[in-house]
Amino acid sequence: MLIFTALLGIGAYILKETQFGLYLYSVGNNDEAARRAGIKVRSVRVAAFAIAGGVAALAGVIASARTLGVGVFSGGGIGGGTLLLESIAAAVIGGVSLFGGRGGAHAALLGCLVIGTVSNGLNLMGVENEVRLIVTGLLLVLAVSIDKIIEKATGQQSF
Incomplete structure (x- = not known):
């Protein structure tokens, strides 16, 4: 810590x-x-x-x-497994733009807390790992969609 x-x-x-x-x-x-x-x-x-x-x-x-x-699967296996998806989702949910130019360390921390809370809650409910990945992916898609909507509404282009 x-x-x-x-x-x-x-x-x-x-x-x-x-x-x-x-x-x-x-x-x-x-x-x-x-x-x-x-x-x-x-x-x-x-x-x-x-x-x-x-x-x-x-x-x-x-x-x-x-x-x-x-071991080979320590980091989630070949390609990062769940760690890669969760790290990208945490950053985007925290407000870091996938298109560049926006974000911060504290925003990424907020996203980590959200993803960690959702993942832990689903784990405590006994939800299978595949469903957890689907929920994380849906959160990522939702966050990127909101990012693009806000970008269009404010008239700022990130790239």
């Missing part, structure tokens, strides 16, 4: 208070406009993927320490 809280705080600080955070939002919103503004788009993307890879590696180490072992 301490590591998570520290990473959340660092992520929120970087996104809101540093030039690199502004560059991330700019590249995510419109990479051509960012390029014309003098931002090195390729460097920002490489740095973003490097940070994401490092955090994913840290998460893997913590998960393997928690279960005292690692």
